[in-house]
Amino acid sequence: MSLTLSLPVLDARPANPPEIRPAKVFPWLDDLLTKDPVEAARIIGDSLAAINRVTMSESRRLELAERYWTTAGTLWPFLERQFARATHPLSGEALESAKAALGLAHELSVAYKRLLVREADRRLHLTGNRLLVALIHRCLQCTARVLINSYLSYSPVPTKTWLDAHAVYAFSRQRGLHQNSIAVDQPEMTPERAYLQALLLALANPYGFLPGQLATVIRYLQEFCHWAKLTDAAPVHRMAKAVAIIPVGHDFPPFSANKGGSIEGSKIFLLTFDLAFQIQEQLRALEAGGDVPAGTGRDPAARLQYIVLLKRLLRQWAIPPARQFNRLPSRARVVMCAGLSGVWQYSRGAHAGVTNLPAGLPAMTHCQVINHTPAGYALRQVDAHPTALRIGDLIALRVEGRTGLQVAMVRWFRNTLKSSGLEFGCELISDGPEAAAASAEDSPDGALTPVVVIPEDPATMGPDAAPAQMIVPAGTFGVEQAVSLRRGGVTGYAVLTKLVEQGPGFELYEFAAVG
Incomplete structure (x- = not known):
């Protein structure tokens, strides 16, 4: 089996040949590590792009690639800190960091x-298969890093990434x-272990991870991915x-078999x-009071x-939810x-006694x-000054031409890595939110806090009806707490x-009226 991958054309006689002498390149890379990480990553990426397009031994x-790999490993943590927890759409330093990474x-x-393709074409391997295996593994490590940076910035995976990753693994298997x-x-x-981690990460719906969860899933996969089989x-x-x-043979990630569909070619x-x-x-151990893993x-x-998060991984990897409705x-x-x-x-809440009442209506974008x-919308921001968003944010929205207000939660992002153009998905919570006010039953001063009530749906009344819910500021109340509700x-x-959901600055509870 020959190996064909997506590579730029080589230029035997470039107009401005890049520096490729290790004695010059290595000190230059070391010096760049003392500079601003974003600027250093951009310069190093441009340099490597030029090297990738010229002929050499x-x-x-290989010597240059290994040094660039080591240098990049030093820079990536600094870059990630700039954009991994930023609001979206990315802008300024966060945007430049994501693009550079x-x-x-x-x-x-x-x-x-490029190194792997040349090594795969050799008829005689003087060192056995050691270098070939190392290059296969490094290619899959690079794929994983491309995926991680894409998922951290909620941006599309570059074209041909999955096509080549599948081809590299299929070649190693053959x-x-x-x-x-x-x-x-x-x-x-092993190459298979690196590939398994990339596949399972993609199946986990990473564009819906909360900040910090991607690192948790990566650690989990490093320890447990061997339980999955190819x-x-x-x-x-x-x-x-x-x-x-x-x-x-296709440029897209793995997909669950229970979602149906068919593709041509090998699988x-x-x-x-x-x-x-x-x-x-x-999960059984944790729900029985067992310890969480180190680092949690x-x-x-x-x-x-x-x-x-574990329940979500179980759902995505074992029984992915089938779509209930067609997208229109x-x-x-x-x-x-x-x-x-x-x-x-x-x-439209206005209740006497509410403390810290916000002044004026916030701008709608x-x-x-x-x-x-x-169940929800896929939206694209088109405002000149888009609203800053995070996964899990609570949003109020109104379809133009209608009077009703809807409440939803942001579930996923898709960035374009431009200063605007964020696409995001939101899950509807209610078509009829009701502004209210609440205080702890035993509060000495009875000071009221703004809350939003999600009433029971009259169309689903009965033993299986969803209970009424209440959205409250984070940390204000707790489960089994009695509140005075106006x-x-x-x-x-x-x-x-019951605590149903937590998000940036709020908590969603089920509640039962008493008295």
Whole structure:
């Protein structure tokens, strides 16, 4: 099997040849590490792009690639700190950091793919397959870094990334090298292990991760991805659960078999039955009071967030949710604002005794509807001054031409890595939010806090009806706490029965009216 990858054309006689002498390049790289990380990454990426497009000996190319890889490994943590927790759409230093990090990862991928193609074409390998296995592994490591930088910045994966990753793994499998260890003292480091981590990361719906969750999932995969298996044999049932299809020869990530669809060409199947069993056992232990892994916060909120993340991974890797409704394209426009304060004010709340009442209505910004279902919207920001957003943000939105207000939560992002143009998905919480005010039942001064009530849906009344919910400022109340609740001119009492969701600055509880 020959290996064909997506590579730029080589220029034997460049007009401005790049410096390729290690004695000159290495001190230059060391000096750049003392400069501004964003500027250094941009310059290093441009330099590597030029090197990737000129001819030279393979030994020289490998020597340079390894040094650039080491240098990039020093820079990436500094760059990530600039954009990994920023609001979106990215702008300023955060935007430049994301572009520099992704560009550098992409050029490193090109460098190692070129080395791998040349090594794969050799008929005689003087060092056995050691260098070939190392290059396969490094190519897949570069793919992982491209994916990580794309997911951290919520930006599209560069074209041909998945096409080449599938081709590299298929080549290693055909040559019987996919389970060869890279080093004697690290037998678990194999090309297949690196590929498995990339596949499972993509299947976890990473564009919907909260800040910090990507790193948690990566650590989890490093420890547990070996429970997933790759096979050429198709499952007995083409819609089987805990099975994903890897579309070799196509430029897109793996997808769950239970979502249906068909593709031409060869396929590899990812089986996650054993991994799902491990997650279920871990969840049982955690819900019985077991310890969370090292590196995870020990406080109740961090523990709950980790359990929710594990349940999400179980759902995505074992039983991905099937779409309930078809997406409908639309050209409608909506106006929106973010945050509990804006939702409360646009719900027309005005209650005597409310403390810290926000002054004035926050500005609404414009969005274009890309598509929609009864459960939510895919939106594109089109305002000259777009609203800053985070995954999990609470938003108030109104379709232009309609009077009703809707409340939703931001579930995913897709950046263009430009200063505007953010696309995002939001899940509807309510079509009829009700501004209210609440205070703890035992509060000595009875000071009221702005809250938003999500009433029960009259259309779903009965034993299976969803209970009423209340959105409150984060940290204000707790589960099983009794509160005095003022809705309109009526004051009653309620007990918060279940914490449903947490987001930036708010908590969503189910509640039951009492008295």
